[in-house]
Amino acid sequence: MSVPMPSLRLLAAALLAAGLFGGSPAGATPCDTPGDLMTGAARPLPQAARALATGTLHILAIGSASVAGGGGTPEASWPQRMQAALAARYPNRQIEVTVRGGRGVTVAEHLALLQAPYPGVALVVWQAGTVEAARGLDPDEMSEALIAGLDRIRRSGADAVIVDQQFSRFLRANANIEPYREKLRMAAIAAGAPLFRRYELMQHWTETGAVDVERTPRAERQAAVDRLNDCIGQGLAQLIAQGMAEARRNGGTVPR
DSSP states (O other): OOOOSOOOOHHHHHHHHHOOOOOOOOOOOOOOOOHHGGGGGOOOHHHHHHHHHTTTTEEEEEEGGGGTTTTTTTGGSHHHHHHHHHHOOOOOEEEEEEEEEEEOOHHHHHHHHHHSSSTTTTEEEEEEEEHHHTOOHHHHHHHHHHHHHHHHHHHOOOOOEEOOOOOHHHHHHOOOOHHHHHHHHHHHHTOOOOOOHHHHHHHHHHTTSSSSSSOOGGGGGHHHHHHHHHHHHHHHHHHHHHHHHHHHTHHHHOOO
């Protein structure tokens, strides 16, 4: 893959240092989630629905920088905001989220995280593909690791949600991101897993002025990152709720 200057190494360092996150100034309109990006992505999540019905939904969130806040505060990371949004939707149920991963962690390295025992996990939310695109890693190798991980999740008796790459003008201009996006789409289809279309959502927020990663003043960035993480967490909670509702409509939950 041919990438103009700066080199892929410098590109990756710049993107990972920035967390690829930004947002709108305080007081701006909250991020909206266009219906066509949400309803079309819903897939049944029977194991999550079954777990919720018993009283406790345990979610494992794995990924790279954004799982820890991506430049914002850890307590406002998207896994934490997703947990809060789900808890608000289901006040009589317990929502537990375990977070694994961190800055620069690749999909192949996530496989080791998936080998660890996580008793009671009914849903894995897997954020993938940004590190590979930024570093220019082999998309086929990423796809193979993703498919192996999704199979491991299925055999453990859990559902999976895939979260695709973050949108950035800088990334789009300096790396060929489309092969990585396509690999994630195909893996999700093959696994029957919902794909949370973060790239398109962030592009929409950028183009409408609600969230703009490159143009947020540095002094406002942490608050803006927290705002964006809340938007992503709310969107994921919506997608998960749709998936559990669809599982119930399709005949209830599926025993392990």
